[in-house]
Amino acid sequence: MDEYEIQEEKFADLKAEWWDLVRRCKQANTIFLVPEWQEPWVDVDLNADGQSPLSIRLKGTLVGLAIIRRDDGDVSFSADTNLCDYLDFLVDPDYEQGVFDAFLEYASDQSWQTIDFQGLQVGSPIVEMLPQIAREIGHSVEITEWDVAPYAALPDTWDDYLTGMRKKDRHELRRKRRRLEEAGGFQYRVIKEMGTELERLMDEFFRLMRISREDKAQFLNEEREEFFRNLIFSMAGLGYLRLHVLEERETVVSAALGFSYNGTFFLYNSGFDTAYSSLSVGLLIKAYSIENAILEGDDKFDFLRTNEPYKYHLGGQDQIVYRCFIELADAM
Template sequence: MRVERLSAWGAGGLDETAWNGLLARSATDVPFLTWQWQTAWWEAFGPGPLALFVVRDGETPIGLLPLYGLEAGGRTVLRLVGEEEIWKALLPSLLELRWDLLDLHCLPAASPSLQLLPGLARAWGLAVEVEREERCPVVELPESWEAYLARLSGKDRHELRRKLRRLETRQARTSALTTPAAVAAVLDTFLGLHRKSKAGKARFMDARMEGFFRAVALAFARAGWLALWILWVEGRPAASLLCLDYGSRVSLYNSGFDPEAARLSPGVGLIAASIRDAIGRGRRRYDFLRGEEPYKYGFGAVPADVFAVRLRRR
């Protein structure tokens, strides 16, 4: 087993196929660790320098750790772009770099890094901090839409049905775009609804963020991992969802709606349509991702914790 440090995407024979193949065999196979997401994020936001560690068994990659360095308050911080033997091999190489803080975010409870790294790091004399960072509401999906509705509380089920009936009276229809050409054709609609939703979202969606959204949406569409949902009311777009359809789960990554249609609850109707579609295609989990907005729990979600791990040199 050996550790190699790369400074550019695609170096060392580590291409999209090798990267995603290793990810598919890992315990944390999530869309945000795919080659498509990591490279799109780096192209839009990567502050540099890139430190991409590859653990190999012979010539076969068996572990990856993409990090970038930045200066913060006079300290050098390494952050995740972002099995025990893998970490044992990686730590000595990490300690050869100049850094003050290794800052890892959004680690799920089942992550081997969360379970193994703190103890290994303490053995190397590092100070370790572990904290719950956020909660991600998730819905474990049953076999049918009827079974899903039966799981909701009486109040939530009544409210959902009432809002869906109200949309039906306004000739509401939904469309889910999945091919690169179809996604490209409606991205402007999604971005417009996103910016309309509220002032904070308009500020968030600056030119650089828009470039990232466009790049990652098209990359995921080419891979077959994306559905861009639009809800139309009387022929006009009223709400939109950007859903990542990866493996056995659908993740609601971002959304937007027209405030003029707010009284119709178009977002609720569109989320319900995407959940029903996910159930129909055999997906096992619907993930609302970070943020505990009350509406997410109205769909029967339960919280799943994600954690941060920080290593400091003493």
């Protein structure tokens, strides 16, 4: 029988192997699970004690990795689900059974009481395989639909995308775009690289987030702004950053932060100046980002979690995001 080794390891010591593992995990190969995404949050998390990467190795090779938080006997993913739309247990597809067997044995040895994994995409091995393994050894498992994350499959051209939209939505989008063009003086562009311009536009992005909606102003506290800044610089360095801005001459009136990774564009957050609401600049910056993703050759546009109406007006359709809750047998 293969012997799996489980231990806590430091982020810095894992980075190269982490990248190799996430690329092997087709279902979990998402921007939210790359090491550069996880590291900034730990750096600014004031409650970082009790969270760490839990590695699972077979003959020295990393075949499983879970970034977890322990609160007494209750275990969950360490990342803030307000900042990470998708989370998962990174498992080499060739070793899923062995990794989960070893993980559950470790959980019992550590006297964990519950395991609560949220933010799981369709096809996650936590949804597809872990429940059966856990139930076979007496644990209680509940899989629930936790949220939705609208998305759109991207065709080869913007015209094809428009054709696939609902007739009313297509008409409204064309009308709003035409009205902006007729107003004149507006310019759309995308920032991808490090530099003083990125720093300036990043400040504008935060300003627009805060003034566009009260809930966004409350969300963007000092700690989360620091996370955003670290993340933006990291993603720019890796080539994944896409900061979309719409300007009236030199004034930024709307902005959308996103990332292009592994064939998918992830629309992460946005903001706009409410003084320009009559020109629908908040909606249009998102439409421009869809068109840009098509031009760059992405296959999927992910609006990410929550069912805000604009996502469906722009062609989104739901995909389910799951939660897996396990109560260990010894705790029942």
